[in-house]
Amino acid sequence: MRSSRRVFPFAQGVSDGTETAGANGNTRRGGDGGGDGDVGGDGDGVEGGGVSRRQLLGLFGAGAAGAAVGAAGGASVATALANASAAGAPDPSRAYAFHGAHQAGITTPAQDRLHFAAFDTDASLDRDGLIGLLTDWTNAAARLTQGLEVEEGGAVGGSDYAPPADTGEAQGLPASGLTITFGFGSGLFGAGDGASDRFGLAARRPPLLEPLPRFQGDALVPELTGGDLCIQACADDPQVAVHAIRNLSRIAFGRATLRWSQLGFGRTSSTSTAQATPRNLFGFKDGTANVKSEEQAAVDEHVWVAASDEPAWLAGGSYLVARRIRMIIENWDRVQLGEQEQLVGRSKGAGAPLSGGTEFTEPDFSAEGPTGAPLIAPTAHVALAHPSANGGTRMLRRGYNFVDGNDALGRLDAGLFFLSYQRSPQQFIDVQRSLAADGLNEYLRHVGSAIFAVPGGIAEGEFVGQALFT
Numbered sequence: 040m041r042s043s044r045r046v047f048p049f050a051q052g053v054s055d056g057t058e059t060a061g062a063n064g065n066t067r068r069g070g071d072g073g074g075d076g077d078v079g080g081d082g083d084g085v086e087g088g089g090v091s092r093r094q095l096l097g098l099f100g101a102g103a104a105g106a107a108v109g110a111a112g113g114a115s116v117a118t119a120l121a122n123a124s125a126a127g128a129p130d131p132s133r134a135y136a137f138h139g140a141h142q143a144g145i146t147t148p149a150q151d152r153l154h155f156a157a158f159d160t161d162a163s164l165d166r167d168g169l170i171g172l173l174t175d176w177t178n179a180a181a182r183l184t185q186g187l188e189v190e191e192g193g194a195v196g197g198s199d200y201a202p203p204a205d206t207g208e209a210q211g212l213p214a215s216g217l218t219i220t221f222g223f224g225s226g227l228f229g230a231g232d233g234a235s236d237r238f239g240l241a242a243r244r245p246p247l248l249e250p251l252p253r254f255q256g257d258a259l260v261p262e263l264t265g266g267d268l269c270i271q272a273c274a275d276d277p278q279v280a281v282h283a284i285r286n287l288s289r290i291a292f293g294r295a296t297l298r299w300s301q302l303g304f305g306r307t308s309s310t311s312t313a314q315a316t317p318r319n320l321f322g323f324k325d326g327t328a329n330v331k332s333e334e335q336a337a338v339d340e341h342v343w344v345a346a347s348d349e350p351a352w353l354a355g356g357s358y359l360v361a362r363r364i365r366m367i368i369e370n371w372d373r374v375q376l377g378e379q380e381q382l383v384g385r386s387k388g389a390g391a392p393l394s395g396g397t398e399f400t401e402p403d404f405s406a407e408g409p410t411g412a413p414l415i416a417p418t419a420h421v422a423l424a425h426p427s428a429n430g431g432t433r434m435l436r437r438g439y440n441f442v443d444g445n446d447a448l449g450r451l452d453a454g455l456f457f458l459s460y461q462r463s464p465q466q467f468i469d470v471q472r473s474l475a476a477d478g479l480n481e482y483l484r485h486v487g488s489a490i491f492a493v494p495g496g497i498a499e500g501e502f503v504g505q506a507l508f509t
Contacts, residue, residue, distance in 0.1 A: 129275035134214035144218030146332035153303035157266025186214035215276035222491030263487030303439025324390035355495025363487030366454035384421030
């Protein structure tokens, strides 16, 4: 069982990256998927120079001290809060609707922090027990996303002689934009032999929900791979995200066991045009060409499973690919700037394609330099991941940076936790195969992998995935 270390919660500033799988093929490689710039993930740090939660606490302390001398301290705090709001800093009171046509946490503007968890169902669990677990998870998630405890009474309102219903570490904290997204792994549908179909779901297995093929750079660790169920909790406060996974894991006791989990900080893609482009741990902007929620036609085409697709119960949902990509940070940090930019195909500062223009200028892969060589090498990440090299394939990435301490050799255990949502897993597969020639592969190792079918939205009174059981 993977227990990811709590390193990210207070590393508040990493907010830039490239995209890796899907959207447009730019600087983020991550060995994973393909968008325009996606080496690592999706992350969204405090945007636009906004003030972080920890910094705000410091400001309040400074304001209180100033108040003892005069009123200027309070004015300073008010000014700082106004500036933070104007700069687009996350609103801690923001709460996203849990119920709707699609699950939140997919096209939702990417939050600052992630806690992702994959579970294995216990051997004793039967169909009714699975439905009960999903119902309990749904009821708790609907409350948590609104800034409430998992149930009435919560952490301190129950009996003194029983464990509290809520673990309590989020008491007094607002919703902080929390979204909770659920997914189903292939193990939920049995092994295909009929004998292991203990939930009676084999006939309803999505035909596309198959293990991913082996890719260039794969060095997968079984303990970081797979899972029958998954939960993605994203929030602008790390404690809120951790609290959600902790309590949902607790609810699952005796029915499902945590297989592995991952904390993430600093989104590595933007999922809304209102968000600034973040950076990954290679220092490049990540997510420039990602599918944005405002591109409704693109989202419908590339992200959501249509009613005409199979199976019908998955309509309005998506397929989630999760990849833990270890970045060989120490080797990368010794590469000359010019070579780094050639490998990515973009400038490290502005994020513009090497063919010229600004960050959002479309790359010109035919442009040549004085010697007649392409300005963007055919093996650059941008070129290989771009939709023009992959039959128009795009996907929506929501990855995050991670730093889980260091390994036995003293190297940072760091990289990109890549998450992509797509209408078909083939979109990810096509782009990832294209990236086999990517020069960034020398600096990447894919150590964890999983794929999940993400059901459509949840109506009031329903539980997640209810259509699967009807």
